Amino acid sequence: MAAKVCLITGASSGIGHATALELLRAGHVVYGAARRVGRMAAIDEAGGRALPVDVTEEEHLQRAVRTVLDEQGRIDVLVNNAGAVLHGAVEDTPLTMARDEFEVNLFAPARLVQLVLPHMRRQESGTIVNVSSVGGELAFPLGAWYYASKHALEAFSDTLRMETGPFGIDVVVIQPGIIRTGFEAETPRQLREISGHGAYGVMAEAMARVAEAPAGHQSDQATDPAVVATTIRQAIEADRPQTRYVVGWQAEALLNLRRTLSDRDFDAAVTGPLT
Numbered sequence: 001m002a003a004k005v006c007l008i009t010g011a012s013s014g015i016g017h018a019t020a021l022e023l024l025r026a027g028h029v030v031y032g033a034a035r036r037v038g039r040m041a042a043i044d045e046a047g048g049r050a051l052p053v054d055v056t057e058e059e060h061l062q063r064a065v066r067t068v069l070d071e072q073g074r075i076d077v078l079v080n081n082a083g084a085v086l087h088g089a090v091e092d093t094p095l096t097m098a099r100d101e102f103e104v105n106l107f108a109p110a111r112l113v114q115l116v117l118p119h120m121r122r123q124e125s126g127t128i129v130n131v132s133s134v135g136g137e138l139a140f141p142l143g144a145w146y147y148a149s150k151h152a153l154e155a156f157s158d159t160l161r162m163e164t165g166p167f168g169i170d171v172v173v174i175q176p177g178i179i180r181t182g183f184e185a186e187t188p189r190q191l192r193e194i195s196g197h198g199a200y201g202v203m204a205e206a207m208a209r210v211a212e213a214p215a216g217h218q219s220d221q222a223t224d225p226a227v228v229a230t231t232i233r234q235a236i237e238a239d240r241p242q243t244r245y246v247v248g249w250q251a252e253a254l255l256n257l258r259r260t261l262s263d264r265d266f267d268a269a270v271t272g273p274l275t
Contacts, residue, residue, distance in 0.1 A: 001237055004127075005029045005072045007064065009055055009112070010082030012039035014181035015131060015225045015232075019079060022229035024048050026237070029072060033064050034082070055082045055108035056100075065115045074123060077236050078116050080109035081131040087187050088194030089204070090144045098145040105149035110156060117164065124168040127236045130157045131174045131228075134251050138258040140270055142195060142207055161243060172235045173244045177251025180222040187211040206274040223248035 010016035011032030033053035040050035120126030139147035161171035188208035
């Protein structure tokens with residue numbers, strides 16, 4: 001297979017970092033983008049290129065795409081992986097924080113899509129991978145803005161797939177389950193600071209303790225990011241990739257539970273242990 005030129009956001013840790021290294025091992029040309037350039041040394045050492053990028057800054061996004069095109073003359077794969085998490089009750093969470101969440105999880109990926117599409121259309125080929133979550137189809141208490149942003153990313157991806165298909169461009173959604181990363185590290189602090197002292201305090205403390213327990217993202221059963229990275233590689237190398245890939249511990253189980261139960265039964269199953 002010919003090497004593909006790939007741009008990956010959120011490449012300084014977790015799924016993005018693992019994906020960059022996986023694609024480099026497979027012989028692809030990789031540009032990793034993130035704010036923390038120092039944490040992308042392994043990408044440089046493996047033959048990739050680390051770019052300093054804050055995905056909320058228009059100039060940074062334009063510069064990243066321009067760098068790839070200037071150096072490679074094309075761009076074959078965009079992996080929108082950079083993301084942020086926000087936990088707190090709807091009533092308590094400042095809308096400024098909610099808007100920041102959407103800037104990272106929806107509008108930054110959308111802007112990168114706008115920047116790469118003209119070049120992919122000229123090539124009549126390309127793959128856009130949007131890293132969502134099982135939270136793109138379900139939701140839990142005290143995470144409205146995170147789940148809303150992922151639901152929005154999935155709807156955006158569905159429309160984008162229909163629009164770009166005639167140009168030979170594939171759009172893929174990755175739905176990870178519980179992955180062993182530092183992504184949820186701030187969750188207990190957010191819950192306690194935003195909603196720990198008011199009407200939702202009991203629920204916030206219960207959820208914070210769940211997040212701190214080894215049964216969650218810290219569990220030995222949580223999936224290594226490398227597994228998700230392998231799935232992303234398979235998707236971009238496939239002649240006809242799936243539109244969605246569900247991957248990781250409890251991902252299928254959680255989605256099947258949501259699809260099977262009624263709204264009220266699912267609500268009861270989720271909130272029962274928290275009240």
